Amino acid sequence: MLGGFMRESPTYFSTLRDRCDMSTFIAPSQIAERQLEYFANQTVLVIGEIEDQFPIELSKHCDKVTVFTSNYIAYRQLSRSSAIDTLFGAQLPDDIEASLVMIYWPKAKAEAQMLLEMVLSKLGKETEVVVVGENRSGVKSVEKMFAPYGPINKYDSARRCSFYWGVCQTPPTSFKLDDWFKSYHVEVAGESLTIKSLPGVFSHGEFDLGSQLLLNNLPKLSGKVLDFGCGAGIIGAYMGKTAPDIQLNMCDINAFAIESSKQTLIANGLSGRVFASDVYSDIESDFDFIISNPPFHSGLDTSYSATETLLAQAPDHLNRQGQLTIVANSFLKYPPIIEQHFGHCHTLDKNRKFAIYSATK
Numbered sequence: 001m002l003g004g005f006m007r008e009s010p011t012y013f014s015t016l017r018d019r020c021d022m023s024t025f026i027a028p029s030q031i032a033e034r035q036l037e038y039f040a041n042q043t044v045l046v047i048g049e050i051e052d053q054f055p056i057e058l059s060k061h062c063d064k065v066t067v068f069t070s071n072y073i074a075y076r077q078l079s080r081s082s083a084i085d086t087l088f089g090a091q092l093p094d095d096i097e098a099s100l101v102m103i104y105w106p107k108a109k110a111e112a113q114m115l116l117e118m119v120l121s122k123l124g125k126e127t128e129v130v131v132v133g134e135n136r137s138g139v140k141s142v143e144k145m146f147a148p149y150g151p152i153n154k155y156d157s158a159r160r161c162s163f164y165w166g167v168c169q170t171p172p173t174s175f176k177l178d179d180w181f182k183s184y185h186v187e188v189a190g191e192s193l194t195i196k197s198l199p200g201v202f203s204h205g206e207f208d209l210g211s212q213l214l215l216n217n218l219p220k221l222s223g224k225v226l227d228f229g230c231g232a233g234i235i236g237a238y239m240g241k242t243a244p245d246i247q248l249n250m251c252d253i254n255a256f257a258i259e260s261s262k263q264t265l266i267a268n269g270l271s272g273r274v275f276a277s278d279v280y281s282d283i284e285s286d287f288d289f290i291i292s293n294p295p296f297h298s299g300l301d302t303s304y305s306a307t308e309t310l311l312a313q314a315p316d317h318l319n320r321q322g323q324l325t326i327v328a329n330s331f332l333k334y335p336p337i338i339e340q341h342f343g344h345c346h347t348l349d350k351n352r353k354f355a356i357y358s359a360t361k
Helices: 014-021 027-033 054-058 072-078 109-123 139-145 209-215 234-242 255-267 305-317 335-342
Strands: 043-048 064-069 085-089 100-104 128-134 152-158 161-167 182-188 191-197 224-228 247-252 273-276 287-292 318-329 346-350 354-360
Touching (some): 027 152, 027 161, 043 054, 064 072, 072 085, 100 109, 109 139, 139 152, 139 161, 191 234, 209 234, 209 318, 234 287, 305 335, 335 354
Parallel strands (some): 043 064, 100 128, 224 247, 224 287, 287 318
Antiparallel strands (some): 128 161, 152 161, 182 191, 318 354, 346 354
């Protein structure tokens, strides 16, 4: 239930997957590891840009650790451990409890603000707050952002990362996820769409040029269609509106994207299945079309592994005569991968920045 959360149960970007599988920690976790005394005897909630298994290590040094993540890869990896509780979703549950929250600072400032208000409104006064992040992520902005809630100070810095500790003295009176949606309108080939997006979601508040080129080159759709990496739902909503008889499916790894796409469909009077998937982890093998503007960022880093897996395994998830159509930056070497697994690759359109590639099983 992505509008809420998923509890612990019994891989898009290789960077994150590798970090989750490795015993070494990313730099923000390493700086937190130097300050373990802050976590002693605490009930800890970990949120934000979680990219390794440090929460499992942290559980050895405090009373309890709960992880809340909007990233399905992190959820799948961390939920394997019985040492911590792992939640996935767009909103914290009402019954969440913690004496200290550790925030891995996300790259989107608005997402950081949203997470702060969400967690402090749930946990309330006297909650201790640890913030860790790379300086290039804008973590220093926490000093100003946290000011309405209480004092926060930097206590350590290393490897171009910072460690902050503070305490909430004046929590937000309430938090409503609906208040954080940005609503905007786009016009595509004579069709008007209302888009709803949450902070940190691709296409938050704007219609990117790659998606525009893709929608101008869509094949005639029918049957079961997948919008892979749906983001705020622009592509899926357009397909649902222009081809109302299709069986529309939309997936992403980001719970905020999934919630955004759901709200975009509702705003346009459309219906479809929107769900989480780590590349093909939760995807069936009977699609007639796979359409995608595939992402290539993992936090602050760049990774093409997800798209390469998407292309290589696409034939396994398409019906006979099923078709793959994607948009990608023109410099990326995706055509050879498509040719290797489909036997051909057609370039439908191209400009200085983007290209549309298509192949039929």
